[in-house]
Amino acid sequence: MNKLSSKLFGFLCCPSFHISKREDIVWWKAWIIRAISVVLALIVCGVITVALTDINPVRMYITMFEGAVGTSRLVWNLLQNTAILLCVSLAVTPAFKMRFWNIGAEGQALIGGLATATCMIFLGERVPAVILIPLMLVISIIAGAVWGLIPAIFKARFNSNETLFTLMMNYIAIQIVSYFTLEWSVPKGSGTPRTLEFGQLPVLFGQKYLFNIIVVLLIT
Structure with missing residues (x-):
């Protein structure tokens, strides 16, 4: 138990990875990453929607779009x-x-x-x-x-x-x-x-x- 606690404490204090902003990335790569992030977010939300409600995710996104800029x-x-x-x-x-x-x-x-x-x-x-x-x-x-x-x-x-x-x-x-x-x-x-x-x-x-x-x- 003590060994597990020490490992957990070490991970929290000195994690093996960290998130930081990249200053050297070119602009077109940054926009590709943003586009991929948006697409992945839509896919994940669509999968969760289907799993929980059986609603067609494409129809859902169309309704959201029309509700925002339909008129x-x-x-x-x-x-x-x-x-x-x-x-x-x-x-x-x-x-x-x-x-x-x-x-x-x-x-x-x-x-x-x-x-x-x-x-x-x-x-x-x-x-x-x-x-x-x-x-x-x-x-x-x-x-x-x-x-x-x-x-x-x-x-x-x-x-x-x-x-x-x-x-x-x-x-x-x-x-x-x-x-x-x-x-x-x-x-x-x-x-x-x-x-x-x-x-x-x-x-x-x-x-x-x-x-x-x-x-x-x-x-x-």
Whole structure:
């Protein structure tokens, strides 16, 4: 038993293999590896699907594709969601670069959105759009940063686990936003969001979110 334990301890401390990024691989080999990985993932998922549900995997993938980009509306929804994820990913990149595991991007984005909505509701009729939109941007960044600063302070002061802390703060942010959604809904308490025309970004080619998507692509 002691011999087995020592071998297990030695394997965990000094594993016989490790995963590392190859810096010298040429670009076309890297893309071939990515393509093979995607194909293998589809095959494995298809095999598991057949084994567990007897559903035709080809039909399943076709349905998934149609559900994502089957209509022009779905395509724009996909692009909008992709832009949101890209923007949020870019925001948390510095923390990951410093080896701090910020899992609270959802909560920080929600608090930033809440700050933006607050500006729209209380300043929309008083401040021109040329001032309101930059103000909304600055306030949302500050609000999200402050929400992210809370676990950072606890990490620095009490050496708390930032992964768990930031994750739990997501749920607090969700409840705060849910409360104000009901508070500011029309009629009050209905949960129907108030429609505001203040602080809206330009509509390009009839698409409301195209400007946002272009800005996010330029940033990333």
